Amino acid sequence: MKTVYNFSAGPAVLPSSVLExxxxxxxxxxxxxxxxxxxxxxxxxxxxxxxxxxxxxxxLLSIPENYHVLFxxxxxxxxxxxxxxxxxxxxxxxxxxVTGSWSGKAVKEADKVGEIRKHTPDAQTAIPSxxxxxxxxxxxxxxxxxxxTIEGTRFAEYPDTGDIPLVADMSSHILSEKLDVSKFGLIxxxxxxxxxxxxxxxxxxxxxxxxxxxxxxxxxxNYETYVKHGSLFNTPxxxxxxxxxxxxxxxxxxxxxxGMEERxxxxxxxxxxxxxxxxxxxNHVTEANRSLMNIPFTANNDEVNARFLKEAKQAGFEFxxxxxxxxxxxxxxxxxxxxxxxxxxxxxxxxxxxxEVKEDQHAFN
Ligand SMILES: *Cc1c(COP(=O)(O)O)cnc(C)c1O
Numbered sequence: 205m206k207t208v209y210n211f212s213a214g215p216a217v218l219p220s221s222v223l224e225x226x227x228x229x230x231x232x233x234x235x236x237x238x239x240x241x242x243x244x245x246x247x248x249x250x251x252x253x254x255x256x257x258x259x260x261x262x263x264l265l266s267i268p269e270n271y272h273v274l275f276x277x278x279x280x281x282x283x284x285x286x287x288x289x290x291x292x293x294x295x296x297x298x299x300x301x302v303t304g305s306w307s308g309k310a311v312k313e314a315d316k317v318g319e320i321r322k323h324t325p326d327a328q329t330a331i332p333s334x335x336x337x338x339x340x341x342x343x344x345x346x347x348x349x350x351x352x353t354i355e356g357t358r359f360a361e362y363p364d365t366g367d368i369p370l371v372a373d374m375s376s377h378i379l380s381e382k383l384d385v386s387k388f389g390l391i392x393x394x395x396x397x398x399x400x401x402x403x404x405x406x407x408x409x410x411x412x413x414x415x416x417x418x419x420x421x422x423x424x425x426n427y428e429t430y431v432k433h434g435s436l437f438n439t440p441x442x443x444x445x446x447x448x449x450x451x452x453x454x455x456x457x458x459x460x461x462x463g464m465e466e467r468x469x470x471x472x473x474x475x476x477x478x479x480x481x482x483x484x485x486x487n488h489v490t491e492a493n494r495s496l497m498n499i500p501f502t503a504n505n506d507e508v509n510a511r512f513l514k515e516a517k518q519a520g521f522e523f524x525x526x527x528x529x530x531x532x533x534x535x536x537x538x539x540x541x542x543x544x545x546x547x548x549x550x551x552x553x554x555x556x557x558x559x560e561v562k563e564d565q566h567a568f569n
Contacts, residue, residue, distance in 0.1 A: 206520070207520060208520040208521070208522045209520060209521050209522065209541070209545035209548060209549065210522045210523060210541075211521060211522060211523050211524050211534070211535045211536050211537070211541070211545075211549070212522065212523035212536060213353055213354075213376070213397070213498060213523070213527070213534060213536045214353070214375075214376070214394070214396045214397040214402075214536070215396040215397075215401065215402050216396060216397050216398075216536060216538050216540070217538060217540045217541050218400070218401070218447070218451065218540050219451065219454045219539075219540045221454060222447065222450045222451055222454050222540075225450055226446075226447060226450065233249065234249060236249055240253070240442060240443055240446045241442065241443045243442065245436055245439050245440060245442050246436070250442055253442075253445060253446050253449055254275065254434070254435065254436070254440070254445055254449075256449050257275070257445055257448055257449040257452060258273045258275075260449065260452035260453065260455075260456060261273055261406065261408075261452060263456070264379065264452060264455055264456060264460055264461055265379070265383055265385055265408070265461065266385065267385050267408055268385060268386055270410060270411045270412075271385060271408050271409060271410050271411065272407075272408070272409050272411065272414065272427075272430075272431050273406065273407075273408055274406070274407040274408075274409065274427060274430040274431065274435050275404055275405070275406060275430070275435040275440055275441075275445055276404070276405045276406075276407060276430060276435070276440075277403065277404065277405065277440070277441055278405060279394045279402070279405055280306070280373055280375040280392060280393065280394040280405060281309065281394075282405065282425075283310075283373065283392040283405060283407065284309055284310040284312070284313035284314070285313045285316075285317075285425065286425050286427070287310075287314070287345075287347065287371055287390065287392075288313065288314040288316075288317035288318060289317060289417060289418075289421050289425050289426075290413070290414075290416070290417045290421065290425075290426060290427050291344050291345050291369075291371070291390075291413060291416075292314065292317050292318040292344050292345070293318060293344075293418070294317065294318055295318070295319075296318050296319065296342075296344050297318065297319040297320070297321055297340065297342060297343050297344065298314060298318060298319075298320055298321070298343055298344050298345050298346070298347060299320070299321045299322075299323060299339050299340070299343045299345075299346045299347070299368075300314060300320055300321070300322050300323070300346075300347045300348075301323045301324075301325075301331075301334065301346065301347070301348045301349075301363065302322050302323065302324045302325075303325060303328065303331050303348070303349055303352050303355070303357060304328055304349060304352035304353075304354055304355040304357065305354050305355075305527075305529060306349045306352065306353060306354070306373060306375075307347070307348070307349040307352075307373070310347060310349070310373060314347070318344075321340065321343070323338065328352075328355045328357070329355070329357065329488045329489045329490055329493075330357070330489070330490035330492075330493050331357055331358070331359050331360065331493045333360070333361055333363070334363035334364065334365075335363070335364045336364050336365060336366035336368075338363070339363075339365055339366070339368055341366070341367075341368070343368050344368075344369075345368060345369045345370070345371045345389060345390075346363060346365045346368050346369070346370050346371065347371045347372075347373070348362070348363065348370065348371070348372050348373070349372070349373045350362070350372045350373065350374050350377065351374065351375075351376045351377035351380075351495050351497055351498070352376075352495065352498075353375070353376040353397070353495075353497075353498050353527075353536075354498070354500075354527040354529060354530060354534075355489070355500070355530070356487070356489050356494065356495045356498045356499055356500040356534065357489050357490075357493045357494070357495055358377065358493060358494070358495045358496070358497075359493070360492040360493055362387055362388075369388075369389025369390065369410070369413060370387060370388050370389055371388070371389055371390045371391075371392075372388055372390070372391050372392075373392060373393070374391050374392070374393045375392070375393045375394045375397055376397045376398070376495075376497050376498060376536075376538075377397075377398065377495070377496065377497045378391070378393040378397075378398055378399060378406070379398050379399065379455055379461055379464060379539060380398055380461075380464055380465065380468050380496055380497055380538070380539060381461065381464070381465040381468065381496065382461055382462060382465055383461070385408060388408070388410075389409070389410050389413050390407065390408070390409045390410065390413060391407070391408040391409075392405060392406065392407040392408075393405065393406050395444060395448055397497070397536075397538055398497070398538050398539050398540075399448050399451060399452075400444060400447045400448035400450075400451045401443075401444045401447050401448070402444070403441035403443070403444035404440070404441045404444040404445050404448055406448075407427065407430075409427055413427075414427050414428050414431050415428050423437065424437070424438065451540075454540075455539065464539045467539075467543060468496045468497070468537065468539065469496065470543060471496075471537045471541065471543055471546045472494070472495075472496040472497075472499065472537060474543075474546050474547065474550055475499050475535060475537070475546055475549065475550060476494060476499065478550045478553060478554065479499075479501050479553075482553070482557055483557065483561070484503050484504060484508070484556075484557040484560055484561075485501045485502065485503055485553060485557070486501060486502055486503075487499060487500060487501045496537070497536060497537060497538055498534055498535075498536050498537075499534065499535045499536075499537065500526055500527075500530060500532060500533065500534040501532060501533050501534070501535070502526070502531070502532030502533065503532075503533075503560075506531070508560065509531065509532050509533065512524075512533065512556055513525055513533065515556065516549075516552060516556075519552055521548075521549055521552060523536075535549060
């Protein structure tokens, strides 16, 4: 088998031990004689899988008792609609901090539901801090994208919103570092970056925010439906939830969120510190707001970027192309990216840079 390092922003690398376990259990899940894919979502073995997934997430994030954990479909993008549909009336206001293109998409959906007040930082390379004074006391919630997958930024500190519930799209960094869930009213995340395969979306929602959706809200877009039916109102993405459970077991085995954070700091530091002293590559994000998960960088021009990407791919470094809206390169270093992958990438970048310098000197002579 070809060995590669997968730096994709999502769907993203999964721990190889998880994939091996999936393979091992694929035809016969725990003596049932069937694959997980073939099990009824009302069966005891599947109930156990979803219960364990919830229990593990609660344990790993120390989720307080007064929060529900929900498993849904539709990706983080459907949450862009579900959040306002559940929490915002047509004559009410919510505030959105727009730190990148995903927040922009969230605003677009919320605008269809109620009044939106936008906070847009001057640059997409830094995120200012916000205090309760920045928000109107009447607002139903404040929405943030806590890690900006495309721009490579994250909040250095979360906004202080006073009594207004803070809602966060954590799709690209949930479980990557310690988190105080009690600071949030609602957290949501598509699974395909740090939690598992695509197809399942997790929400962690405070009890008091459930149950006030308007009557016209479709059942499947109402958080209350998922609460009442233990995320089993209709058929959930069973296989994705099963793999997510295995990923959570892997996170627990490797030191939990603290273990992840320690390794993520180390991995990100390796790449940023090389980029910062490089004469060829650059990252423009303010240090305090640098994402640990998504690291965009560019060389000095498009032609060199293209050559870098081509040679990197040949050497087994996959999906390093930056998002089409920003160009250049992006390395996503999610939990499952081994440190060896980052070390190998930095080595490759160093060699590439040295060859560039040699060629320049050659051209000059
Ligand atoms: C990937 C991503 C999304 C979109 O997720 P889908 O599951 O494709 O809808 C939304 N927000 C953030 C921050 C993301 O990284």
